[in-house]
Amino acid sequence: MRKFFKNVLYSGIQDRLAPEDQVKLLFINSIIFFGLLVLTFFGVRDLSHGDMVLGGVTLAISSVVLALFFLIRVTKTIQIGAWFLPFLMFGFFTFLTASGGANSTVVLWILVYPIFVVFLIGSFWGSVFAAVFLAVQALLLFVPGLSPAAAVELEFKTRLIGVYAIVFTFSLAFEIIRLQAQKELTRTASELAGAKVQTDGILNTVTEGIFLLNPDLTIGDQHSHSLKAMVGKDDLTGRSFLEELRGRISEKDYAAAKDYLDMFFLPDPPWHLMEEINPLSETTITGPDGLPHHMTFSFRSVELSTGRRVLGTVRDVTESFELNRKLKEEEDRSARQMKHLFQIIHVKPELLLQFLQDADQEITAVNRHLKDQKTDPSQLIEELFQAVHAVKGNAALVGLSAFAARVHALENMVAAFREKKPLWQDFLEMTVQLSLIQAELTEIRELLGRMSAFQRGIEASSADQDLLLLALEKAIDQLGTDTKLAVDLDISEFQPHLIPEKHRKLIKDVLVQLVRNSYAHGLEHPSERKTAGKPGRPRIRVATTPAGPLLKLAYWDDGRGIAPEALSRVFEAGFSTAASVGLHAGRGVGLSLVKQRVETAGGRLSLRSVQGKGVAFDITLPLS
Amino acid sequence: MRILIVDDSRIMRNIVKNTLKSLRYPEDVFLEAPDGQVAWQILEAQEITLLLVDWNMPTLNGLELVKKLRANAKHQKLPIIMITSEAAKYNVIEAVKAGVSDYLVKPVTEKGLEEKIRRVLDRRPS
Amino acid sequence: MNIRYITPFIEAVEGAFDQMFQLQPQALTPYLVKKEEILDWDISGIIGIAGEARGLVVLSFPADLAQELTAVLTGQAKDTMDEDVTDTVGELVNIIAGNAKKGLEEFRLLISLPSIVQGHHHQVTWPSGPVPIITIPFSTSRGHFSLSVGLENIITT
Numbered sequence: 046m047r048k049f050f051k052n053v054l055y056s057g058i059q060d061r062l063a064p065e066d067q068v069k070l071l072f073i074n075s076i077i078f079f080g081l082l083v084l085t086f087f088g089v090r091d092l093s094h095g096d097m098v099l100g101g102v103t104l105a106i107s108s109v110v111l112a113l114f115f116l117i118r119v120t121k122t123i124q125i126g127a128w129f130l131p132f133l134m135f136g137f138f139t140f141l142t143a144s145g146g147a148n149s150t151v152v153l154w155i156l157v158y159p160i161f162v163v164f165l166i167g168s169f170w171g172s173v174f175a176a177v178f179l180a181v182q183a184l185l186l187f188v189p190g191l192s193p194a195a196a197v198e199l200e201f202k203t204r205l206i207g208v209y210a211i212v213f214t215f216s217l218a219f220e221i222i223r224l225q226a227q228k229e230l231t232r233t234a235s236e237l238a239g240a241k242v243q244t245d246g247i248l249n250t251v252t253e254g255i256f257l258l259n260p261d262l263t264i265g266d267q268h269s270h271s272l273k274a275m276v277g278k279d280d281l282t283g284r285s286f287l288e289e290l291r292g293r294i295s296e297k298d299y300a301a302a303k304d305y306l307d308m309f310f311l312p313d314p315p316w317h318l319m320e321e322i323n324p325l326s327e328t329t330i331t332g333p334d335g336l337p338h339h340m341t342f343s344f345r346s347v348e349l350s351t352g353r354r355v356l357g358t359v360r361d362v363t364e365s366f367e368l369n370r371k372l373k374e375e376e377d378r379s380a381r382q383m384k385h386l387f388q389i390i391h392v393k394p395e396l397l398l399q400f401l402q403d404a405d406q407e408i409t410a411v412n413r414h415l416k417d418q419k420t421d422p423s424q425l426i427e428e429l430f431q432a433v434h435a436v437k438g439n440a441a442l443v444g445l446s447a448f449a450a451r452v453h454a455l456e457n458m459v460a461a462f463r464e465k466k467p468l469w470q471d472f473l474e475m476t477v478q479l480s481l482i483q484a485e486l487t488e489i490r491e492l493l494g495r496m497s498a499f500q501r502g503i504e505a506s507s508a509d510q511d512l513l514l515l516a517l518e519k520a521i522d523q524l525g526t527d528t529k530l531a532v533d534l535d536i537s538e539f540q541p542h543l544i545p546e547k548h549r550k551l552i553k554d555v556l557v558q559l560v561r562n563s564y565a566h567g568l569e570h571p572s573e574r575k576t577a578g579k580p581g582r583p584r585i586r587v588a589t590t591p592a593g594p595l596l597k598l599a600y601w602d603d604g605r606g607i608a609p610e611a612l613s614r615v616f617e618a619g620f621s622t623a624a625s626v627g628l629h630a631g632r633g634v635g636l637s638l639v640k641q642r643v644e645t646a647g648g649r650l651s652l653r654s655v656q657g658k659g660v661a662f663d664i665t666l667p668l669s
Numbered sequence: 670m671r672i673l674i675v676d677d678s679r680i681m682r683n684i685v686k687n688t689l690k691s692l693r694y695p696e697d698v699f700l701e702a703p704d705g706q707v708a709w710q711i712l713e714a715q716e717i718t719l720l721l722v723d724w725n726m727p728t729l730n731g732l733e734l735v736k737k738l739r740a741n742a743k744h745q746k747l748p749i750i751m752i753t754s755e756a757a758k759y760n761v762i763e764a765v766k767a768g769v770s771d772y773l774v775k776p777v778t779e780k781g782l783e784e785k786i787r788r789v790l791d792r793r794p795s
Numbered sequence: 796m797n798i799r800y801i802t803p804f805i806e807a808v809e810g811a812f813d814q815m816f817q818l819q820p821q822a823l824t825p826y827l828v829k830k831e832e833i834l835d836w837d838i839s840g841i842i843g844i845a846g847e848a849r850g851l852v853v854l855s856f857p858a859d860l861a862q863e864l865t866a867v868l869t870g871q872a873k874d875t876m877d878e879d880v881t882d883t884v885g886e887l888v889n890i891i892a893g894n895a896k897k898g899l900e901e902f903r904l905l906i907s908l909p910s911i912v913q914g915h916h917h918q919v920t921w922p923s924g925p926v927p928i929i930t931i932p933f934s935t936s937r938g939h940f941s942l943s944v945g946l947e948n949i950i951t952t
Contacts, residue, residue, distance in 0.1 A: 305762050318771065322762050484925040488925040
């Protein structure tokens with residue numbers, strides 16, 4: 046029903062019109078309907094009084110007005126109505142005035158003209174029409190003989206004009222003011238709409254949950270979209286913030302949060318502390334997906350025109366928290382292992398292994414008793430005490446004092462239950478503590494295992510990748526760099542693995558000494574070699590030859606060799622062919638010492654040399 | 670100036686005193702009490718500038734003392750710093766709710782105590 | 796591993812058995828378990844724990860108890876480990892996990908959705924490293940089951 050009336054009054058076109066024009070249309074249609082009513086009434090009445098002319102015209106006008114109604118509906122614009130009516134009324138009222146007669150009050154109709162016309166066609170044209178209309182009416186009223194209206198009483202006529210003027214003035218004023226107010230309203234509305242678009246844009250995009258809390262800690266209607274996602278609910282306005290949290294955080298946190306948020310609304314909150322004591326600054330919440338999320342909340346107070354509110358911001362930092370937690374885990378684990386390592390280092394390895402084995406046995410034994418549900422409690426306590434006491438004692442003996450202290454704590458616990466009868470919970474506590482000790486023993490064992498694996502690795506590598514060779518190559522490298530003389534090393538027939546373990550160090554030292562000597566005395570620079578007709582780079586060759594129960598090792602270089610007169614004195618202590626004492630030669634200690642050591646090991650060292658061609662050292666060592 | 674230090678542990682009181690001394694507070698400004706009851710009596714009898722109080726004490730604990738003080742018009746504005754090992758957030762909030770001016774978690778550092786004292790005394794209405 | 800982490804589970808077990816089956820399980824002496832040990836049960840519900848401590852809580856049942864409990868709920872006797880049995884055990888473990896959750900919240904411990912493992916001599920994958928594991932055996936008028944807890948304290952501060 047309402048819809049029908051609305052349709053009729055707005056001519057079905059309210060959606061196409063600006064608010065201003067909607068009002069205008071309403072006005073037009075009201076005039077039309079009211080006018081129809083009045084015109085029909087008066088027309089019929091005049092006809093029944095026998096006044097055919099007046100009645101006929103009136104009724105004619107009413108049909109025009111009716112037609113206008115439909116015309117507006119059909120053309121879907123109000124301009125027709127807005128302009129047609131002033132003209133129509135102009136004509137009709139003038140007709141009324143002119144035909145009115147001396148005592149006619151029908152002339153009073155002119156008073157409504159300025160109101161209608163100013164509103165229908167605006168202040169400017171309305172004024173124009175109203176003014177022209179007034180002029181015409183004035184003519185009709187005051188010019189004698191022009192119309193029967195001129196016969197109207199003078200006082201009446203003047204008053205009429207006066208009232209018209211007032212009505213006109215006020216209509217104009219009213220219209221102008223109304224228009225201004227309308228403009229202002231439209232402008233404000235569009236500004237607000239623009240601002241809202243921006244705010245909505247922000248609230249819909251931020252990843253943080255942002256919201257305002259009222260003094261009763263309910264959530265305000267402006268909040269960010271992300272908040273909805275974080276809580277898992279679409280409709281948060283007016284909901285109690287704390288109730289939303291309640292199921293998802295611990296009771297303690299809930300109580301603290303309530304106290305904290307209430308503090309914001311006290312008359313004198315301790316502002317300097319508020320930031321520090323936020324209980325929700327970092328908290329784990331069960332999200333709508335059922336998984337734990339790590340969230341940070343921060344709260345600030347804001348003073349709005351409507352009063353104080355609390356601005357809340359919440360961010361989901363689960364990822365970074367997880368990362369930090371993993372890092373902390375790693376740190377803690379490393380710290381624990383370091384602690385254990387430190388303890389272990391002070392302990393003799395064989396002792397430690399023994400201890401671990403014994404401790405394992407003790408714990409397994411007492412565990413058997415625990416598993417066997419038939420054991421009488423006081424006996425169980427006794428077994429526990431014995432086992433723990435033993436482990437503690439052994440740990441202390443072996444030197445694991447920190448660990449022993451922890452076991453001691455358990456021992457005290459068990460001892461106390463020798464007097465008092467233990468309840469089931471007490472057994473649980475003791476078992477838990479025992480499990481922690483067993484875990485620590487496992488950790489120590491694993492650490493030890495890794496250390497021995499490391500050790501084995503070292504030994505394996507020293508067997509495979511020959512240290513001897515490494516040392517030799519390193520020495521040549523170093524000397525080559527120091528003397529700026531590169532050398533070709535031939536080890537194609539060198540088999541270091543043939544050298545027995547006990548001689549390795551000796552051989553290494555010997556070879557290194559011989560190389561030093563070569564560099565210091567024998568090897569020549571390329572220019573000198575060219576003159577001597579030797580290949581550009583000096584050569585060193587090392588070879589092994591097994592010879593039954595002996596091992597022969599040969600060292601050979603193609604340097605300057607040794608002069609015959611020096612040859613016999615080479616192994617004398619203090620003898621040196623070097624011109625001066627340097628880093629690598631000159632003290633005359635090396636070769637004599639080498640010979641001595643080889644002989645002490647049960648071997649022989651001999652030397653051959655051709656001056657200008659090179660030297661060859663032969664070393665023989667017993668294999669067994 | 671008078672600073673009242675309240676803690677049931679003599680060692681703890683000494684630590685606080687020493688920290689204050691290293692912040693150049695002279696010996697004669699210190700007063701001590703081993704529990705809340707004695708502290709209350711001192712506070713009623715003398716003009717105290719600053720109260721440093723522990724939470725867990727016999728007879729009358731720190732929290733109760735603070736509540737009692739704030740309920741009394743005479744001690745409304747007294748600067749109170751709670752020095753305690755209770756670190757959990759909900760404990761802190763409880764203390765703030767009771768009316769402490771600031772809160773410091775043990776162990777006490779020079780810097781920490783200095784900062785809190787400054788904050789609390791600077792804010793005192795003149 | 797801390798006794799305070801275990802107690803909520805024990806209470807949850809007692810509550811669930813009472814409400815669902817009108818049984819009052821008796822907790823027997825707890826004992827230690829090594830990681831590699833193979834459990835002697837037919838079906839287990841495994842609940843993961845994360846947070847301040849990390850590890851597993853495992854509820855293990857023999858076939859006949861599992862079947863009997865299923866019979867109580869479905870009204871039909873069971874003689875095989877069929878879907879109903881798996882569902883019953885699953886449901887039971889879910890309820891226990893849910894009830895235990897409340898008691899663990901204040902320790903910043905979180906529980907995962909339980910999973911069910913079946914088959915005689917099945918093995919449970921405990922977390923890596925030296926984890927203390929204890930087992931609490933329970934006895935009821937209809938059979939035995941066990942609650943095993945393997946928890947490693949992560950953040951010691």
